[in-house]
Amino acid sequence: MRKADSIKPAAIKPGDILPLSPVVFSILLALAASEKHGYAIMKEAALPEGGGVIMGPGTLYGSLDRMMRSGLVEETGITDNERRRYYRITTFGSEVFRAEAARLARVVGAVRRKAVLEGVR
Amino acid sequence: MERLPPPMLWLYRGALVVYPLRLRFKYREQMLQTLRDAYRDRNVGAIHFWFRIYKDLAQSSFTERFNMMRDFVFKAPIAFHTAALALVLTLLGGAVAITMQQMLRRGANQPQIDMAQWYAGEIGAGEAPGNVIPPGYVDLERSLQPFVIFYDEQGNPGPGTGYLEQRIPVPPPGVFDFVRIHGSENVTWQPRSGVRIASVVRRINSKTPGFILAGRSLRLVEEQESLLWRIVMGGWVAVMVLLLAGASLLNRAQRVKPSVA
Numbered sequence: 001m002r003k004a005d006s007i008k009p010a011a012i013k014p015g016d017i018l019p020l021s022p023v024v025f026s027i028l029l030a031l032a033a034s035e036k037h038g039y040a041i042m043k044e045a046a047l048p049e050g051g052g053v054i055m056g057p058g059t060l061y062g063s064l065d066r067m068m069r070s071g072l073v074e075e076t077g078i079t080d081n082e083r084r085r086y087y088r089i090t091t092f093g094s095e096v097f098r099a100e101a102a103r104l105a106r107v108v109g110a111v112r113r114k115a116v117l118e119g120v121r
Numbered sequence: 122m123e124r125l126p127p128p129m130l131w132l133y134r135g136a137l138v139v140y141p142l143r144l145r146f147k148y149r150e151q152m153l154q155t156l157r158d159a160y161r162d163r164n165v166g167a168i169h170f171w172f173r174i175y176k177d178l179a180q181s182s183f184t185e186r187f188n189m190m191r192d193f194v195f196k197a198p199i200a201f202h203t204a205a206l207a208l209v210l211t212l213l214g215g216a217v218a219i220t221m222q223q224m225l226r227r228g229a230n231q232p233q234i235d236m237a238q239w240y241a242g243e244i245g246a247g248e249a250p251g252n253v254i255p256p257g258y259v260d261l262e263r264s265l266q267p268f269v270i271f272y273d274e275q276g277n278p279g280p281g282t283g284y285l286e287q288r289i290p291v292p293p294p295g296v297f298d299f300v301r302i303h304g305s306e307n308v309t310w311q312p313r314s315g316v317r318i319a320s321v322v323r324r325i326n327s328k329t330p331g332f333i334l335a336g337r338s339l340r341l342v343e344e345q346e347s348l349l350w351r352i353v354m355g356g357w358v359a360v361m362v363l364l365l366a367g368a369s370l371l372n373r374a375q376r377v378k379p380s381v382a
């Protein structure tokens with residue numbers, strides 16, 4: 001969230017706004033597979049495989065707002081009702097997400113190589 | 122799982138007042154729906170759940186406000202620097218003005234301190250108050266001249282040169298009580314509405330115990346203070362106008378694109 005806050009996607013490359021905060025990465029991860037409404041994002045982010053990021057509505061919608069302004073996600077325009085709007089990842093958001101995932105994979109690879117964590121395969 | 126009790130929903134809706142207005146306006150209904158869903162599916166106790174929700178609201182409100190301020194600084198640096206400069210100048214000007222006012226006010230005590238010390242010394246050395254204090258008549262309401270008054274141990278007026286409506290006025294008994302303990306006191310004394318006196322009271326311990334009060338009308342000093350604050354306020358307004366005009370010109374100059382030849 002830090003670097004992505006006020007930067008127009010057209011002016012930057014995905015790698016320029018890395019690293020992402022855990023909240024932003026978890027939201028992108030949740031939206032990577034399919035569009036979701038707020039609570040579904042929050043629920044998936046809280047799962048261990050979703051990043052284990054526990055957040056409330058305040059953090060979620062504040063983050064979504066900044067991510068929309070940064071061009072990482074957008075509203076689909078589809079709603080169950082006014083209270084439940086759906087969000088999806090943008091093309092730029094996907095690029096950023098992949099770049100961050102690759103960066104994290106390299107970090108995890110380095111951890112494995114250095115055997116910092118016992119039992120990590 | 123159970124539904125969210127309406128009072129708790131109203132409470133959270135009310136607490137959203139701490140959330141930034143723009144976000145609240147845009148996302149409130151979604152936030153409330155997310156809260157309903159989260160409460161329905163919660164896998165922790167109610168207390169734990171609400172603690173987590175309100176902690177998140179407090180943290181995110183602070184974070185979002187901070188981010189908005191940071192965005193403002195980046196997007197409008199001239200406005201930010203102008204506001205910061207205005208604040209610094211206001212604080213600096215305020216500090217200088219208060220220092221000058223204090224100097225004026227303390228200066229108002231200066232002849233009285235010397236007078237009270239001298240008269241207290243003379244009476245303390247054994248002179249009778251009537252012999253030391255010269256005859257005179259200073260109208261406290263009109264005159265700007267300093268005056269001196271002797272009061273006995275009980276606070277009754279003795280010889281003196283200060284008069285109000287042709288009588289020697291007496292300060293509140295609390296002043297004498299204080300001076301009995303502490304030896305002296307500088308006090309702004311208002312014997313009547315509209316008459317304010319910068320007075321210095323000293324204790325006299327001698328064969329004629331009592332108190333000596335030296336005073337002077339604060340009218341001149343208060344007029345000077347009033348003039349000082351008018352000058353300060355006028356100067357402040359002028360500086361702020363200049364600052365705003367400068368910032369506006371700078372902002373306009375930055376927006377004008379250079380022409381392409």
